Amino acid sequence: MRRMTAGAATLAVAGALAVAALPAAHAAPERPGAPAAGKPGHGHTVDLQLLAINDFHGALEPPSGSAGRVTHEHEDGSLEDIDAGGVEYLATALREAREGERRTVTVAAGDMVGATPLISGLFHDEPTIEALNQLGMDVVGVGNHEFDEGWRELIRKQEGGCHPEDGCYVEGREFEGADFPFLAANVVHEETGKPILAPYTVLNLKGAKVGFIGVTLEGTANIVTEEGIRGLEFLDEAETINRYTKELRRKGVNAVVALIHEGGYPASRAYNHDCDADGGGLSGPVVDIAERTDAAVDVLITGHTHQPYVCTIPDPAGNDRLVTSAAANGTLFTELNMRYDRRTKDIVRASVEGTNRVVHRDHRKATDLTELVTFWSELAAPVANRPIGWISEDILGRGAGTLESPLGNLIADAQLAHARQLDDAAALALMNPGGIRADLTYAASGDEGDGVVTYGEGFTVQPFSNTVHLIDLSGEQLLAVLREQVSGANEAVPKILQPSEGFSWTLDLTRSGADRVVAESVTVNGQPLDPAATYRVAVNSFLAGGGDGFPTLAEGASPLVGGNDMDVLAEYLAAVSSAESPIAAPPADRITILR
Structure with missing residues (x-):
């Protein structure tokens, strides 16, 4: 995907569609025993894969303590804590998940940066942006922590360039910014009402066009420092998504995914618990948002509460719709598989399936991410140790x-x-x-x-x-x-x-x-x-x-x-x-x- 420039973001805000092909690096040989995605057999439909994370918080190194554990529920109901996470393992897990998939996209629902460990925070989270680039991230909706250093710093993370005060950290090595768009549909300038960044983007996945809309919680202003968001307004999440869903449909994009940095609370802390069993379901702010979000939106990828869930919440038309979250710190990722109907240019809602998958630390490490982590770790060591x-x-x-x-x-x-x-x-x-x-x-x-x-x-x-x-x-x-x-x-x-x-x-x-x-x-x-x-x-x-x-x-x-x-x-x-x-x-x- 081409880098988002200031001009491209402006065009997106004005309503132009950012259409881009996925990088060739996302395609890989079919993994043994897996059916080839998109193979003949569905008639007028093709398979899509969506991989999602949220609340990564710059967890480049394996997070320690409770921040680096997920809970597995066994068939007998017993619970087991598993150490998970670390960007070297996450990269391998995502790459393995993409193998054999012809149409695959990787997205995130906010808080990729901010509240980060020293290896990233010491360098204004440039290491995390570089890691996300190498992970093959395609689209990121903003969260509240993207505003920890102010909205202008968020723009720098998008566009690149050395930090205005600290400069570049290594001579001859300039920060190039994100290779993916940050989406901020409901974060607008008070004076103009226009979003500070692109409200949505459209990816063309080998003929399957999917629109992504990104919003953060309306209450962001209450949980970030006032100075960094002065002059901004945070709009209602569902109303904003509905507005841009209609705009996308007018432009012929019927398949829509919402990246929402607001979440809920499942009945169990286990990542693999059946959220819809025994009427457990989901509680919290995202329930109201989901119930008010246009039925034309096919999937809601959420975050903020750091909880793991794959739940169904009825849309305004009364049809079940998946709402997912992959905990935090890169310990899990959500794999969603679905079919795209080439006649209706829409996702077949009944085909959407989701699973939260553990980023196990017995995966092999991705060597390119190891090199990146080592580089920044050595720079941080005199302070960190x-x-x-x-x-x-x-x-x-x-x-x-x-x-x-x-x-x-x-x-x-x-x-x-x-x-x-x-x-x-x-x-x-x-x-x-x-x-x-x-x-x-x-x-x-x-x-x-x-x-x-x-x-x-x-x-x-x-x-x-x-x-x-x-x-x-x-x-x-x-x-x-x-x-x-x-x-x-x-x-x-x-x-x-x-x-x-x-x-x-x-x-x-x-x-x-x-x-x-x-x-x-x-x-x-x-x-x-x-x-x-x-x-x-x-x-x-x-x-x-x-x-x-x-x-x-x-x-x-x-x-x-x-x-x-x-x-x-x-x-x-x-x-x-x-x-x-x-x-x-x-x-x-x-x-x-x-x-």
Whole structure:
């Protein structure tokens, strides 16, 4: 596929169709025992294969801890965790899946970059874009994390060129940008209403024309830094898809796939669980989107929730339609097989089948991706391999699976300690759970030895380069913040802030809305919360701007800006741990939860 240029993106926004042939590299000899796709026998139909990932988050190296595990459900109902992922294995798995397929396309539903480990994040995610190019990625819908460094940086990732501040990282080696289009149909300039990037693209798969529309969640503005999206508006997902579906059909493209960076929650965490069995189905925001998305859309590839599922949700015409997600971090990919009717120029809905497939680490590694990972790893090594602390056991964050996590508490403690160096009146710290991207694992991920926490491992946990802010909140405002965890934007999917030591409250899940926070239970350093008192509170810069649905935090008075949150964590670990005295996971007992 030719590289998307600024001019090509503009034409696409104006409604022109970007029609391109798939690279010849996607064709390969038929794998033993597999039927040849597109062979005679279907009459007026031909076979199509669609391979999909989502929420890759720059996981070039095999992700550690819970971020690198998927759950398999055996026939007897027992569950088994499997280590998975790593771009060298993902490349091999995708290439093997394409073997024997004449018409195949590889797509992604957002968050390919952003919240990435140091090997990618240190270089503004150029390594991830280069890896996706080598994977044979054809189309990517944007997600919220594509905007972590601002929309102009996203444009650079599309078009290429050295970073405006950091420049090129190796003399004579300029970043060339993505070989695939980023699609952003519902991300528009407020002044013009036009998308910042192409809203859709059309691929001509040996005579089968398929349109792809990409959208991110409408609530993106609530979960990214305001500065990076100033001047942009995020439109309703289903309404946007419906608009461009009609446009595609007017141009004779009846086969349509939606790439939606919003997701749902299946009844089981197992990637191979029968989503539609026993009425389990899917819950969460994507259900409403799917039910409102034009019946002319044939498949919905989704993401954002990091869950694995292949489910059916009825379209507005009452017909079942597949909605899929492949977990996160390149641990799975979804394989969809379907037939394309050359007479109607549409996908035969009844023929669509999907399966989530594990990216096993006993695959052979793709040598070209090994070379790429090695190149960037060696550049990052002087920073990544520096020890910053010592632990005696796993300290779970994202992998805890609980509303309060040991790692969340540890980070909050670190930020409070830093805040008290700036102002000894600091009373407490709060950490957003979405800012904790991984676990600290005891087992060594490299040559550093068990129990050693490296800067690279810490960066994987906190990759956003936020700063620690001190703000004044009244007791009444602080209670409002706690209520915002479970109400307003966070009512359907609560975001429970991680508290520093000495700050506690009770969360009563038998209640609903803001009432789930028991007001009389809130204590600061053992004393009941005083609504009239002023408390000095430490939060990261994202929260201080009202991010994650906490507008009251943006009202904080007397702001004081401290250090980078990753450096704050490193300094804290160095102060409280050593090789001779590693720290254990702090107990997650600051929030009392009633069920």
